[in-house]
Amino acid sequence: MSGTEKSKAHAEQAKGKVKETVGRAVGNDRMTAEGHADQAKGNARQAKEDVKDTFRR
Numbered sequence: 001m002s003g004t005e006k007s008k009a010h011a012e013q014a015k016g017k018v019k020e021t022v023g024r025a026v027g028n029d030r031m032t033a034e035g036h037a038d039q040a041k042g043n044a045r046q047a048k049e050d051v052k053d054t055f056r057r
Contacts, residue, residue: 005049006046006049008045009042009043009046012038012039012041012042013038013039013042013043013046014042015038016034016039016041016042017035017039018035019031019032019034019035019038020032020035020039021035022035023035
């Protein structure tokens with residue numbers, strides 16, 4: 001996995017986790033949903049890079 005893309009994926013996942021946690025703590029459903037969506041984007045980015053790595057080998 002490209003170092004830059006890997007770090008972007010992890011950053012997006014972490015940002016989403018924080019947003020989701022804060023949203024749940026304050027009872028904000030919209031923030032919780034946004035956090036979950038950010039995590040999903042990070043997971044998708046990571047999966048894409050994993051597939052690319054598989055075909056490079």
